[in-house]
Each structure stands twice: as C-alpha cells, then as structure tokens.
Amino acid sequence: MKILFTWMVMAVSLWFLAACQDVTPGYLETDNAIYKPDTLVIRSELDDDPGEINPTYELYLGFGYSPDMIVNVLGIPERINEGEDYYRAKWGAPWTSVAIQGVLGTNPIYMEVRNITSQDGDPVKLKEYLSVGGNGAFEVPLEHDIPAGSYKITLNVHNEGYSHDLVDCFTIIVK
Template identity: 40%
Template sequence: MKQLMILFLAIFALAACEKPTVGFLDVKNAAFTPDTLEIRTVLDPKKDANREKNQAPWVSGAIQSVLGTDPKVYEFVRVTSTAGEEAASLFASELKVYGNSRMEVPLQPAAPKGSYRITLKVRNEGYSALLPDIFTFIIK
C-alpha cells in the first residue's frame, strides 16, 4: 500500500510539472480611436501645408485597450475594399504596420478612391488574436 501511494504521488507530481504559458493577451476591448482615417488625394492648401512640404505619409494612431504581456507584435492580415480585390491588393502593397500597431500609407497612394478595411493580428509569447476590420482608411 505504501509503494502504491508513493507511485501515485510521483505520477501526480510529474503531471503537475506541465509548463504553463507565460503571460496573457486580452483584446476584447481593442479599438483604434478614431477608427477611420480619410486620405485626401487632393491636398488642402491650409490643412495639408506641412504634410505636402515634408511629403509626410498618412499615419493612424496606435491601438488602445490591448492588454497583455509585452512585447506585443502587430501584423497585417488582410484588407477588403469597396473598390474591389485588385484595389485592396494594391492598397495592401503600400500599407506598412509598425510594432506599436500604427499603420502608414504614402502621401499619394496608388490605390483608387474607396474604403479599405484592415484586419490585424496581435501576438505575444504564447498567445495571438485576430482583430477583424479594426481600422478603415478612406481614400477621397
């Protein structure tokens, strides 16, 4: 009986040694504020004077309310567009996503006028989550 108890404890101890996943990731409240950026193809002389002078790209804000263990990495997954698949593909080729979730589009994008919805993926050690249609660029 004593040997059986020792064997049971040894098996239980080994089973309890499973390595837990480090950290956590919570995206239930993830959002960009604002969640839309309008890109003007015809620049306004007053509003866009500095942008035009410096050839500054269009840049989104950073995402908010993504809780989790750092470092968190953001990746582009897909874009959908009211202008069609070819336009979405062209827009995707110009889009850059940086480590802090900021997205950048050139000052004069080659993609045609339309609405472009962006899906991102966030990941950290042991976890990942898809953020479908989290941001919209509108080329006017």
C-alpha cells in the same frame, strides 16, 4: 504505510510535472481592442496652397525678432489661409492613424495586416503602401497612387503563444 505514502507523493509529483509541459507561455487579451477614432481619411489631391505671409509675422521680423521666437514664443503663425495639407506637403509627413488601445499581453506583441477589403477600391494597391507599427498605428506615405474608396482592415495581433484577428477593426477612406 510509509511506502504507500511515498508512492502517492511521487505519483502526484509526476502528475504535476507532466501537466506543466503543455502550458502556453504568456497571455494575450484583445477583447477590449479598439481604435478611437477608427477611421483615417487620406487625400490623393493635396490642398497644399501656401496661403500668404502673416502681416503680423512680417512686422515682428522687421523689429528684429527671430522667426523661431515669433512662431514658438509669441505664437504668431508664419502663414495665414494656407491649404489644409500645406505643412504635411512641406515636411513630407505620412498619413498616420492613432495607436490601438486595449491590447494586453506578454511582450513582444506583433501586429500585421491580415486582410483588406473594399467594395469600391483596390485592396492590393493599398496593401503595397500600408504599414503597421508595433503599437498598431497604420501609416501610408504622403505620395501614393491608391484608388479612391473605402477600405476595411483586419489586423492580426500575436505574441509567442497566442494569435487573434481583429476583423474590420479600422477603416481607411481615400478621397
């Protein structure tokens, strides 16, 4: 009886050991993956009109306040009526999206652009300029020559054992 019990324990132990070899490490959940907002509008022609110097700002400069104090402490802007892209052009800031939300899994999690589609643009040209960060945020440099159009992006999210495609999860509109 003891021998039979010993053989049964050994058989069950071997069965458990054999079953453990096919387990995929970690996990990856993308069922709730979403961008909010899911669209980025990029302008080819920047509205970088510098506007005019704020008279209140100039008044405080005349009183001896530093520019940093006027803007950051008093909250008085240096310029008024400037173009929508004035500061973006001044600092060379790229066009960026929000980060993706709802992706859970074992780190490191990698993101890459799988596919770009467009009815009225040039997906190959967008792919030259488009990059995606580790948090899923898209970035396009300020200076580009991407043709106007609407582009749908499919993102691949993967880690050591898993990979998921998020089909048409984000839209970039180039005006």
